[in-house]
Amino acid sequence: MRSGPVALFLEGLPAWTGNVPTLPLLESAQEIWIGSEETGEKGFHGTPDEETLLGRALTACGVRRLHENHVGPHRVHHHAAR
Secondary structure (H helix, E strand, C coil): CCCEEEEEECCCCEEECCCCCCHHHHCCEEEEEEECCCCCCCCEEECCCCCHHHHHHHHHHHCEEEEEECCCCEEECCHHHH
16 A cells, blocks of 8 residues: 555545554444545455554454556445444
8 A cells, every 4th residue: 555645525524634553443434435635545355454553553443355446546445243
């Protein structure tokens, strides 16, 4: 994953832009849309990359699989056990 602005569009919450979201923000979301405005990053599908801060944050929140929507930002299904 390249560095650069990452936008998270969280269902029911305002958009967040920055390098690493806080765990409480991720944990409160049922769906997360991720896209890099600067690079058009396409690497947010598959499983979270645990070598990146964002990947570790997603993994810590229980996100196990990321899905690309092909026409816009990447969609992350939040599979955290409650």
